[in-house]
Amino acid sequence: MKFFIDTANLEDIQKAYKIGVLSGVTTNPSLVAKENIKFEDRIAEICREVPDVESVSAEVTPNAITAEEMITEAEELININEGDDKITIKLPMNLEGLEACRYLSGKGVKTNVTLIFTVNQALLAARAGATYVSPFLGRLDDISEDGVLLVSKIAELFRLQKLDSQIIAASVRHPDHVTRVALAGADIATIPFQVIEQISKHPLTDQGIAKFAADWK
Numbered sequence: 692m693k694f695f696i697d698t699a700n701l702e703d704i705q706k707a708y709k710i711g712v713l714s715g716v717t718t719n720p721s722l723v724a725k726e727n728i729k730f731e732d733r734i735a736e737i738c739r740e741v742p743d744v745e746s747v748s749a750e751v752t753p754n755a756i757t758a759e760e761m762i763t764e765a766e767e768l769i770n771i772n773e774g775d776d777k778i779t780i781k782l783p784m785n786l787e788g789l790e791a792c793r794y795l796s797g798k799g800v801k802t803n804v805t806l807i808f809t810v811n812q813a814l815l816a817a818r819a820g821a822t823y824v825s826p827f828l829g830r831l832d833d834i835s836e837d838g839v840l841l842v843s844k845i846a847e848l849f850r851l852q853k854l855d856s857q858i859i860a861a862s863v864r865h866p867d868h869v870t871r872v873a874l875a876g877a878d879i880a881t882i883p884f885q886v887i888e889q890i891s892k893h894p895l896t897d898q899g900i901a902k903f904a905a906d907w908k
């Protein structure tokens with residue numbers, strides 16, 4: 692399973708990129724709004740910070756309601772950094788989003804269909820040519836449903852039906868989510884920097900480092 696970072700915060704992206712485990716970045720309107728900067732400028736900055744990752748997801752804005760409006764926004768986004776094919780257009784999981792996904796995929800543009808909460812939605816997105824599908828597991832857990840189970844069912848379905856879309860486990864909130872979606876067959880987990888930091892740690896590791904340092908003295 693690969694790691695993407697789920698943020699529009701440049702500092703967090705730089706910190707994660709430095710470690711050398713980052714394969715991509717995902718953003719969404721809520722994450723960009725927190726940054727108080729023009730959306731297109733931040734996407735361009737992110738692309739410059741992480742030149743060799745496979746994907747930077749830029750979501751169409753909530754102003755784009757029809758497929759046509761989504762496609763118009765997508766065309767602006769993919770031209771932010773000319774020739775940069777890592778810009779991935781993130782589209783909402785609805786009929787308009789699927790139509791835009793089919794169109795953009797046909798043009799060779801990477802797509803990420805987001806806000807997926809059922810296996811059927813993932814199947815539709817894959818059939819519409821989505822490069823990535825993003826089930827939101829934390830938000831399912833929030834309503835007492837099993838988010839990891841959804842990821843494992845989608846993974847099983849894609850295997851059985853030989854569908855190429857990659858599964859991005861999104862709305863990942865804590866280290867146990869990371870382990871469980873990896874075992875459930877997610878291709879990617881997109882996680883905030885705080886969770887990347889958490890999964891690098893264990894109290895016995897810290898104690899061991901402290902003991903080695905003490906003994907060395």
Ligand code: G3P
Nearest residue numbers: 697719829830861862881
């Ligand atoms: O990648 C989707 C993510 O940003 C949503 O996370 O924690 O708001 O459910 P959360």
